[in-house]
Amino acid sequence: MCGIVGLFLKTETLRPRLGGLLTDMLITMTDRGPDSAGIAVYGAPQDHKLTVQSDTPDTVFPALEHWLQEQDATITLRRLDTHAVVSLPAERAGAIRAALAGDFPGLRVMGSGKAMEIFKEVGLPRDVADRFGLREMAGSHGIGHTRMATESAVTTDGAHPFSTGPDQCLVHNGSLSNHNGLRRTLAREGITVSSQNDSEVAAAYLTWKMREGANLGQALEAGLSDLDGFYTFVVGTETGFGVLRDPVACKPAVLAETEDYVAFGSEYRALVDLPGIDTARVWEPEPATVYFWER
Incomplete structure (x- = not known):
């Protein structure tokens, strides 16, 4: 099932609170997957x-x-x-x-x-956050994930986010049916996938496309034809933040945007305590539609 959160700050005023806001969002998603948790924070370069x-x-x-x-x-x-x-x-x-x-x-x-730091371990989001002091972390944006393991063991290697390129990481809710074929393709391109998790394959696929010159939005768009399965992705790069749902969009997803931030949650309850959420534009991202924001 899994729970995903993401927060992209447009202004500097909220940056000291990034870790705290993301931690609270992630803890709210605990019952969507309590076996492991992780967060990626983009701080001072x-x-x-x-x-x-x-x-x-x-x-x-x-x-x-x-x-x-x-x-x-x-x-x-x-x-x-x-x-x-x-x-x-x-x-x-x-x-x-x-x-x-x-x-x-x-x-x-x-x-x-330059900017990304990733922390993930087996355990509940609250415990993982406390172990790493996530609440005290500052930055411009970050993504988080709490996992319910379905395709691989409950291990640190299987936890999200996955990073396969500089300042790039991905969290995923869903399952890919063609990940083994993609692993072989990526191996021929010199991109190694070290875990058994299909989500790392998705991260590596985006790395491959961006190495070939695509920006984040173009890489996500290419995935609509090359990635088979059901999925919601939230992706971070040094300067950006992207969201993509598969054409069926069977996994829940909510976006909210204000003048100060863009926020993502697997469910709206992950967003309810964000500042200014009562005046935010809130919507369900469309199937097979790329959303991304850059500084």
């Missing part, structure tokens, strides 16, 4: 950062921080429970990421880019 995760953070992160300092004294590590955000020069990112795979094989890269 840096040169480059990696969000990484470990099942044994007390052992791995001190060793990782020491190793990173040996590579480059300007690299910093900020730990948040089982995750850490590594800030580093963009020109070192590729080499550092490749070296991590060899020296820290149990470390998972959740996402990378």
Whole structure:
């Protein structure tokens, strides 16, 4: 079933409250999928950062921080429970990421880019939010997901959001029927899908299309012919926020827009506590119709 939320802030006044608003929206969706939860926050841009995760953070992160300092004294590590955000020069990112795979094989890269940080774990949204201090996070936009596992195990790897490209991530409610064929196509294009979750395939598909020069709206539009199944996607990029429902649109979805923000929820009750919601334009997104906003 799953629950999705998203918030794109048009003005700076609400940015200090982004994490708190998204957390409350996500907690409201708990009964749509209580096995795992995650959130992606687009905060102040840096040169480059990696969000990484470990099942044994007390052992791995001190060793990782020491190793990173040996590579480059300007690299910093900020730990948040089982995750850490590594800030580093963009020109070192590729080499550092490749070296991590060899020296820290149990470390998972959740996402990378200039602005995006991803935090996700098994557990209820309230507990996951508390573990990472999500309420205190600021930013321009973010998306969140609470999961009811149907196609893969209840694990951190299976939790949303999924990120397969710089500053790009996706949350999904639904199921794709042709994801195995798409995995093979993506593999031929050099794009790896590491989890069993079909939603990561959808994220990787969008990465592929955007690598070929499409913007977010065009990539989502292409998905209408290439992605078979039923789905609602909410996607984040460094500067944008997009929504797409399949042509049947059997999964619930609500959008609301004011002068200050655009908000998405699987159900309207996720939006009711947002500031100014009583004067917002509220509507159900049309089937097979791309909606996206950019700064």
